[in-house]
Amino acid sequence: MTSTQSSILNMTCPLTGKPVTELEEPVRSVECKHIYEKRIIMQHIKSSNRCPISGGSLTSDKLHIPSASLRCPKKLRADRVVQDALLLIEIEELRKMNKKKLKWKTLLSLMKTIDD
Template sequence: MSSVLNKLNNAAERESSESQALIAVKKLEEAALELVASYVDCTCYAEAIREVPRAYQPSNQSTDFEKLIEAEVNKVKADSSTSVENHPLIRQFREAVWNVHHAGQPMPGDEQEDILMTSTQTSILNVTCPLTGKPVIELTEPVRCVDCKHIYEKVPIMHYIKHQRPPKCPIAGCPRVLQVGRVICDALLQVEIEELRSSGPSAPNAENIEDLADDEDDEDE
């Protein structure tokens, strides 16, 4: 009888411990979501501030820069497809938690994630630099055009912009003309490249990229 009671007590203690661990993990995830949300907001504000000089129109009346920045922030957020729940950093957090007890096993929903990564929602539009031919995951200083979202190695693309007239995006079919101040390493680029690097087989392939480029050209037309 005492043996049965001991087993029941041990089982109850384990269940209580697991319950406490789940609560702790949930709190950590909530904190991570809050942190990433702040990070995304900061990114939007940074991009909005870079846009202010273009949006500013001199006039005889004083400019309300607070409203101007707010308007640009709203534009950036409207154009952004970033979701905090699906952010690469949150995925990495959940993978780390999952791997504690399920190392080597795919996370639930990974099949759907693979489909998502190869859909038009991916932020990586080209998997190689058009000037060097190097995969974007191997670039030393990756930069991205704010306008067309294509990615390049920094030194070659800056040299290209300086000497090419007009400096049209070197991605075949892209009509954008590049400007030095609008080809940057934005706040999410390194995160997205790292996600692409770690995604392995789920990374966008050349066929997906061509489809994305075609869609982009159709939108421009």
Template sequence: MSMATKLVNTAEVASSDAQTLVADMRKAISTMKSLAVDFERDGKSDKVKKLEEMVLEMVASYEDCAAMAQAIKAVPGVYQPSDQPTDFKTLIEVEVSKIKGASSASQQNHPLFRQFRETVWNVHHAGQPMPGEEQEDIVMTSTQMSILNVTCPLTGKPVIELIDPVRCVDCKHIYEKDPVMQYIRTKKPPQCPIAGCPRVLERGKVICDPLLRIEIEELRSSETGAPNATNIDDLTDLIDDDDE
């Protein structure tokens, strides 16, 4: 196995581990959002405020971890063989800086934080613009931006009803697994079935990534109004401890 192949494989494993942590953070933010809705309904504004502060901190960590996952995956592409030992730590730090530098959004305007604030606001002000926003402003939530197609182009089923959802690494479109794998085997070339998408699907690049099921669950909850939180009792205890 060549050095380049080993590096790619190692980067894939390390990046996957980081992405799993990102997914766990996303779940935690979703839990906080559901809990904040309950507190807002009960008029416990002080607890909502504490949750908002916690979410803001979590978003910062989320961004750091997401940038790290992306940077690790990029390292094989920038690695240059040399007689001298390679400083991979510096390579990763440089890539992280590039990724963060390309993102100009502040934490206050981060889609996940905006989604949290909008959800809480809608408890008592559904249909009304948030303070500082015009009625005609269209705010894309993080879930809406992440889920590019709300139905599988091969089965016509809504993504929230897919049994085994997968997403293309390249174009980010979502499909039911068995039909899309059959499509890849039989269609030559297997161009993405979403109208206008030029990407050609590859078996190894159509996967259930760590965030996919979380994002689908968030979309399902936003459409049904049902909470998708878990471990709410633990968070409630944490907030109550802060009050003491």
């Protein structure tokens, strides 16, 4: 694993549900570092300045804390959601890593089939 892969906070756009590796125009918030599809996050910012990240798989009932506490507290501004130079490199590294995982899964599946 390279050092850049660890800086991708969310693997899917919280607004589209698409994996970040499939976004047409990925952008990252300078404030909270979350990644979004540019066109969709710009529409979101027009109606709300809050980051749409809601805390992922964490649930407030299991943690016994208010659900608002699970949200990203950062506010978004259109001029602070950008395609920084490192983002495209990080996404490309993630794509390569995913391809390697897929090859290994396929190989293991074939080996299991042969053993059966």
